[in-house]
Amino acid sequence: MPIAFVRSTGRISGNNVDSVGGNFGALPAAGNAITVETSAWNGSNADMPAGSVTDNQSNTYSRAVQSPLQSGGVCSIFYDESIGSPSGTHTVTVDPTGTGNYLEFSAQEWSSFASSALDKTNGNNAASDSPTSGSTGTLSQADELVIGVVGTYNGHSDVGIDPPSGYTNLSLFQNEGSTVGHSADYMIVSATTAQNISWGTVFDNLVPWGACVATFKAAGGGGGGDTLMGQACL
Amino acid sequence: MKKILALLTAIFISTASADTVIRQIPSRIFQPGTYQQTSDRVPVNSTGLRITLTREAWPEGSVGRIEIWFSIDDGLTFPFMRFANLAGGTAFKKDGSVDTTSSIEMEWPQVATGPTSRQVLRGSDVKAVFIVTQALRTGITIETLDP
Numbered sequence: 001m002p003i004a005f006v007r008s009t010g011r012i013s014g015n016n017v018d019s020v021g022g023n024f025g026a027l028p029a030a031g032n033a034i035t036v037e038t039s040a041w042n043g044s045n046a047d048m049p050a051g052s053v054t055d056n057q058s059n060t061y062s063r064a065v066q067s068p069l070q071s072g073g074v075c076s077i078f079y080d081e082s083i084g085s086p087s088g089t090h091t092v093t094v095d096p097t098g099t100g101n102y103l104e105f106s107a108q109e110w111s112s113f114a115s116s117a118l119d120k121t122n123g124n125n126a127a128s129d130s131p132t133s134g135s136t137g138t139l140s141q142a143d144e145l146v147i148g149v150v151g152t153y154n155g156h157s158d159v160g161i162d163p164p165s166g167y168t169n170l171s172l173f174q175n176e177g178s179t180v181g182h183s184a185d186y187m188i189v190s191a192t193t194a195q196n197i198s199w200g201t202v203f204d205n206l207v208p209w210g211a212c213v214a215t216f217k218a219a220g221g222g223g224g225g226d227t228l229m230g231q232a233c234l
Numbered sequence: 235m236k237k238i239l240a241l242l243t244a245i246f247i248s249t250a251s252a253d254t255v256i257r258q259i260p261s262r263i264f265q266p267g268t269y270q271q272t273s274d275r276v277p278v279n280s281t282g283l284r285i286t287l288t289r290e291a292w293p294e295g296s297v298g299r300i301e302i303w304f305s306i307d308d309g310l311t312f313p314f315m316r317f318a319n320l321a322g323g324t325a326f327k328k329d330g331s332v333d334t335t336s337s338i339e340m341e342w343p344q345v346a347t348g349p350t351s352r353q354v355l356r357g358s359d360v361k362a363v364f365i366v367t368q369a370l371r372t373g374i375t376i377e378t379l380d381p
Contacts, residue, residue: 015336
């Protein structure tokens with residue numbers, strides 16, 4: 001069964017803060033997955049180690065991937081593939097290292113994650129006008145969720161991130177002078193083709209950026225393309 | 235001529251800023267406690283809200299928290315919330331200068347209206363909460379984010 005988007009917190013941001021958080025407008029369902037995509041910068045080099053993402057429901061979020069540090073900024077993807085039964089209000093908090101943080105994030109609920117869902121990841125960084133995630137390599141199965149994040153860490157009020165073609169945008173913020181430039185995007189794929197996400201051409205070739213991608217397997221996703229082809233030949 | 239220049243200047247200033255200040259609290263010392271501001275109706279043409287605090291020699295360590303709550307049922311419940319925890323000390327912008335403010339934003343939530351459609355809800359109640367854990371001096375500006 002393919003993974004399906006259920007709901008998002010929407011964009012959550014903080015300028016010169018210790019940590020930020022926000023809630024889902026309705027409670028996620030027990031057993032569903034939650035992913036959290038972040039971009040953060042601070043003057044002492046931002047970092048999002050394990051434990052940087054928490055919620056008020058005692059779920060544990062693992063870091064799928066973090067981009068290499070670029071000019072004080074990093075982006076990352078965290079996830080919990082099967083949350084417990086939430087009650088009250090479900091609030092997600094992001095707390096990078098340091099206290100003077102400039103960050104953007106959003107969290108999403110998904111259905112039909114496999115157990116041990118994390119498949120492929122990649123992190124990338126540079127100072128250039130063409131942020132890309134780098135390739136995931138061939139996916140392990142056909143039905144997967146691909147999530148990409150880019151963060152930019154300069155001062156442009158409109159850095160010009162282009163949400164990647166074929167992907168659905170989850171959160172977009174262009175004013176890196178206010179916090180950080182940020183785009184989080186997803187695509188649900190039905191083939192094992194390697195993914196390399198491009199966010200177009202940004203302001204100029206001096207923009208420092210970090211980007212990362214993670215793929216998650218759907219429950220009952222079967223094998224890769226070769227296996228399916230082999231079955232067809234029987 | 236001066237009046238024309240003043241008018242042109244005013245027009246330029248009003249159009250240069252995309253956002254609208256709806257409440258400004260002058261700088262003063264806030265003692266530990268909880269401070270709340272509720273607005274019955276946020277402007278229908280806005281896309282969100284920003285709260286900015288001036289950092290005036292805040293003490294080191296955790297100093298407090300700001301929250302924005304958004305209601306879609308005329309203030310009966312506030313299901314949408316954003317918050318930021320605040321720490322004192324000096325923080326620097328990307329250009330290396332000292333950053334003298336802290337802020338958070340809430341974009342008005344998009345609420346599911348069907349299997350595939352979502353709409354942005356505007357014109358609803360909103361409240362801002364400022365929780366102070368160490369006495370600090372700050373001024374507060376609340377702005378709507380305008381398209």
